[in-house]
Amino acid sequence: MLLMGIAVLSITEFYHLRGHITIGNLDYFGMVARTHHLSSELSAWVSGLYPVGIPLLAKWGLSLGVDVAHFGRVLSLFGGCVCVLGTAALALHVTRSRLFALFAAAFMVATGTLLFYAGFEGTDMLSAGLQVLALGVLSRNIQDRRLALLAGVITGLGYLIRYTALLTFVVCTLYWIMLAVLHRDRRRLWPVLFYGVGFIIGAAPQWIPSLIVTGNPLYMTQAYHIWIKLHGGDDFIATWGSDPTLGLTRLIMLDPGRFIRNWWGEFSKFWLNQTPALVDQPLLQFSRAGWLLLVFDRRIRPQYRLLFAWYAVGIVAALSIFTIDTRFLLILLPIFLLGALYLLWRVIPAVSVKGINVPLNIIALAGLLAIASPTILSYARTSEGGPHANVIETSNRMITAGARGAHEIVSANLYHQDVSSPTRDTYHKLFTVAEADSLAAWRTTALAAGMRFVIYNDQVGLNYYPQYRALLDPYQRVPGYTPVWIPENQGFVAYRVEPETFEPQHRMDKCFENGIELLGYDLASHTYQPEGTGSAIGLYLYWRALQPVDADLKVFTHVMDAQGQLVAQDDSVPVIWTYPVAAWQPGEIVVDYHHIALTPDKPLRALTLNVGLYDAVRGERVMVCNADGVLADDKVTLITMDIHISE
DSSP: OHHHHHHHHHHHHHHHHTTOOSOOOHHHHHHHHGGGTTTTOGGGGOOSSSOSHHHHHHHHHHHTTOOHHHHHHHHHHHHHHHHHHHHHHHHHHHHOOHHHHHHHHHHHHTOHHHHHHTTSOSSHHHHHHHHHHHHHHHHHOTTOHHHHHHHHHHHHHHHHHOTTHHHHHHHHHHHHHHHHHHHTOGGGGHHHHHHHHHHHHHTHHHHHHHHHHHSOTTOOOOHHHHHHHHHTTSOHHHHHOSSOOOOHHHHHHHOHHHHHHHHHHHHHHHHHHOOSOOSOTTTHHHHHHHHHHHHHOTTSOHHHHHHHHHHHHHHHHHHTTTOOOTTTGGGGHHHHHHHHHHHHHHHSOEEEETTEEEEHHHHHHHHHHHHHTHHHHHHHHOOSOGGGTTHHHHHHHHHHTTOOSGGGEEESOTTOBOTTSTTOOBOEEGGGSOOOSSHHHHHHHHHHTTOOEEEEETTHHHHHOGGGGGGGOGGGOOTTEEEEEOOTTOSEEEEEEOOSSOOOSEEEEEEBTTSEEEEEEEEEEEEOSSTTSOEEEEEEEEEEESSOOOSOEEEEEEEEOTTSOEEEEEEESHHHHTSOGGGOOTTOEEEEEEEEEEOTTSOOSSOEEEEEEEETTTOOBOOEEOTTSOEEESSEEEEESOOOOOO
C-alpha cells in the first residue's frame, strides 16, 4: 500500500509536468550555473547562498543526458517520495499502527503542499524529504546509536541540499541533551555523538571545501536576508559590501528591538493564524489541536511527545528569526498532518451495531481521504503557467532570430531562459550591463560585451531604466535596434542590436522597378522546443530605397516545397509593421525582420524561399530587374536548397 501511494504521487507528477520544460524557480538558476565550474577549482564548491548538493546532482544528470529542468523535478519528486516514506515511518513508530501509517502516507500524497513542491525544481522538497526521513529513522528507537548515525548521515545529506537542514541537526541534538538531563543519565548522550559523526559524514562534500577555502566549515552568507527583511529599503550592499559576512549576533545587536518584534510577529503568525497553511482543509482545522494531543496524550511514550513538542516549536522559533515560509516549513508538514489524523483517530470512537464493532474513526478517515483525493486529479490536470508562461515562445523566437545562446541576450524579464539548452541558461539581466545615458551609448557597451539582442519590458524596464523607454515603442525607430518580436499586448519588445557598420551575411544587390534595392539577407532557423511543436525561419532583409516611394507596399516572404506548393509565409509592412516603405529615406538601409513559422506537418527539406514586394491596395507585385536592368520576375529567390534546421 505504501508503494502504491508513492506510485500515485509519481504518476500524478508525471501527468502534471508533461510538456513542462522551463525553470520556474529563480534560485535554481544560480544553483545549476555552478555546474560549469565544479571541476575547475575548489572554491567553486563553496557558496554562502547555496550548498553544493544540487549543482553536483545536476552535473551528474547532465552527464546522463538529462537537462537540468527535468532532472531538478526528478530530484524533487524523489524528495516527495522520501517524505511520504518518512511520514509513514514516523506514524508507525509513534502509534504502532500500520493502518494509521498507511492513512498518513495516503493523506500526504493528497496534500496540495506536497504535490506542488514535489514537482518544483530546487532544494525545498529534496532537503525536506531527507530531514523527514531522518526523523522517521530516529523514531524507531531514539537511543539506538546505529540509527542515530544513519539519521545523522541523512540529515547531513539534507544539509548538502539546503543549509536549513542545520536547524534539524541542532534541534535534534538539543533534544537528546534534554532527554539525558530529564533522565539524569549520561549514557543517553551517546546518540548525540553518533548523530554528529553521521552529520559530518553526510555533509562532508560541503564542509571540507568550506573549511579549506574559508576556514569555516559551516560557511554561509544568509544573514543579509535577515538584514533586508528587518531594514526594508535600506541598501545592504552599500552598508556591508558586496561579499557580506555579517554574523547573526552582530545583526541582532544592530537593533535588538526591531529584531525581537520581527521574531515575535513571525512566530505568533504561525501559531495563532495558522499561516502559512501546510495542511489542506478540512484537516487544517484539526492540525494544531491534533499536535497538542500528540504532545500531551499519555498513550504516546514520553520521548515521542517531547520530540513532537520540541521539534515543532524549535523549528518554528528558529525560522522566525527570518521569515515563516511554506518552503522552509515543509519539514513540519508530516507532524501537523499526523496531529490532525491522530485527533480524529483517537476522538472518534468505535460503536457496536447489533454486536458488530464498527470503527467509526477508520470510516471517518477513509471518507476524508475520498474528499481529499480530487486534489490529486486536479493537480495532475493543470499545465504549465505562471510568470514564465511566455518563456518558451520567447526562447524559440530569439533563437530563430539568430541568437546563438543566452549569453547573447539581455532581458528585463527574470524568467527568460534558453529552453533548448540542457542547462537552461538564463538571459543576461538588464542590470548586468552598465547603465548609459543614451541608447546609442548602451548599444556600444552591450556589443563590446558580446550581447546582440535586448528585450525591454514595461515593468522592470520602465521602473528601473526609464532612460531606455524608447525601446518600448518600436515606431520611434531607434537607430541600431532592429525589432524582431512585438507581442500582441506589447508588454515588451525584442530587438537585435546592430553594430555601427553592418553587412548582410548573403549579398544580392537585386533592384526593383520602383528604385528599391534588396542588398542581401541574413538567415537563421530553429526547431521549436518542446520537440514536435514545429520550427521556424528567421529572415533579415536589407533594403535601400534609391528614391522616395509613394506607395502602400508590403513585403512577402514565401516558403515553397519541392512541388512548388506554398507551405509558410509572412507578409507584412516592413520592420514588423512599424516602418512603411513610403517613410523610407533615400539611401537609408532598412533591416527588415520576418519570422516564418513552419507547422510540424510541413516538410523541412528541399524548401525554396522567395521574397518580394507587392502593392497592398491593388495586390500587384513589384517587378524585379535582372542583371541587364530588364524587368524579368516578380520575386527574388533567396535559396533553392535544403534549409538546415538547428537541433
